[in-house]
Amino acid sequence: MKLADLPTPALVVDLPTFDANVGVMADRWPGPRLRPHVKAFKSTALARRLAAAGHEHFCCATVREAEGMAAAGLGRDLLIANEIVGEAARRAGALAATARITVAVDSAATVEAAASAGIGEVLIDVDCGMARCGCTPDEAGPLADLARSRGLSVRGVMGYEGHLMRVPPAKRQQRVAALGPVLRSVLERTGGDVISGGGTGTWLDNDWATELEAGSYCLMDAEYVPHAPAFGNALLLWTTVISCRPDRAVVNAGLKALGMDHGNPVVVGAGTCGYVSDEHTTIVRDPSVPLAVGDQVALVPGHVDPTVAYHERLYVADGDDVVDVWPVDLRNW
């Protein structure tokens, strides 16, 4: 099948760009030094390519992701890099019978949830300044002791410096580096040998993670490329023009095909994005580019993760040829 024959809207992965992104990251973070975060693509078919590139340990944000990865034979070492309680913890505990499951904990309640559910292994999640989940560095040691007293194995610490991903490079390097002594000192108190952290935005700066939790680098998006320019946009939303005037064109994909929290998509070649509505994107035309109803226009999504979560599949393209289809089989909860 050719790209021009795709039913639209269609989310397309440019395979050469994807492969280049995987290669660049694997050079710096080879094998298990990288723990790819499946939340960014939610596809076991894509994850299988990362495993083939040497990365066989994965991060998951949800239990659904972990269940799907285990069912696909990719459950060798799955970190649910998130606090879970209740039904989610029970499901993760059931999964621990057939896959290696580690969860993040940052409180007595999440330690208790993991222990009760039969999840054997934990990382102590430390807030590195992002002010989301995570205990303070001082709380980490006692929490590790509590976990061990409840029969859990403490593999180490997790510290995610998400608030630094978009800091300008010079300052970013300094601020990321400053976290190293903190987390190494925490690790001495928690026990274990893992410091899990980092992401696509700090892949060059992070010198303390024993495993990098990057995921966006595989596909990238319009917002992230300036912060990690070694990786190219491998993700395009393929659309069709349904209405066309001299000054504007409207394509058949909108808010239900695009994560919008990072702003509008970037229009490739045909003009600029005017506005996005439920099932439309209105393009302010570049007058030098001929365009007609039925023509295809590619958009670069603003944010990869919530974009992929709207779609059932990723069409994989090499040049003009659609060479594969990767189901987005890890979405929902």
Place this chain on the structure above:
Amino acid sequence: MKLADLPTPALVVDLPTFDANVGVMADRWPGPRLRPHVKAFKSTALARRLAAAGHEHFCCATVREAEGMAAAGLGRDLLIANEIVGEAARRAGALAATARITVAVDSAATVEAAASAGIGEVLIDVDCGMARCGCTPDEAGPLADLARSRGLSVRGVMGYEGHLMRVPPAKRQQRVAALGPVLRSVLERTGGDVISGGGTGTWLDNDWATELEAGSYCLMDAEYVPHAPAFGNALLLWTTVISCRPDRAVVNAGLKALGMDHGNPVVVGAGTCGYVSDEHTTIVRDPSVPLAVGDQVALVPGHVDPTVAYHERLYVADGDDVVDVWPVDLRNW
């Protein structure tokens, strides 16, 4: 099942509020005067309740929606209120064998697509000032003639005043009313007897639509209620606290559970929304409200349509009881 037992994140419909919304709208726009827009909820189970309330003709934004409605026995009169070409037109044509299908056209190319695909009926889509799809009023008559020459039946015109939904009430009424003479005059030139248009925001102002295309009113959202305060928020995202500090709490739902183009969700009772990330919403706590890991917190989504499109099902609640589950069976394309 009780609300407290729901696996989270869960999208919940408050049934009494939903029923009240349906009743308020049906009083003003009864039976086929209302053509509910399924894009706002993408659920045939919900649509069936609207049919039971007397509204048996529906608007669809995508062919997928029309296919699902027809398969559910709700295909008595489906308007695809959008331009379609290529594969989408062919699918709509196939559907026209078993359901009544009308499509919007605004160009010779979309007329040709409808005729070639065997779609029998069209509305001439006229741009009312929104600057999205739609021909000019002057183009409508000749386009209707072209459609008839290609064997299509012209049912009338469609004019969607989406740009007026959020205009302050006094000015809105005036500007909506001013469109009446324009569209009635266009209808004389196109032939047919339908003027399809309007929405939840103009339900009180629009005095010219023979059928109102409202959908959001059923469930509503945080952004829309101020513009149509007769309708209440019937849609809540039910979440669980996974991390809790004195100043903040983090719940287990984020960008992949919430349409974000209209901004952050509103937190019910526990504080205010700090920020939303892929699978988290961080809440700035109200210090007077006790909160702990495992507690449930409800969020009112910012925008109903792209929120529902992330979910597999709507849990229907009456008080604390979950009384039904409505699959979101019309999402994707």
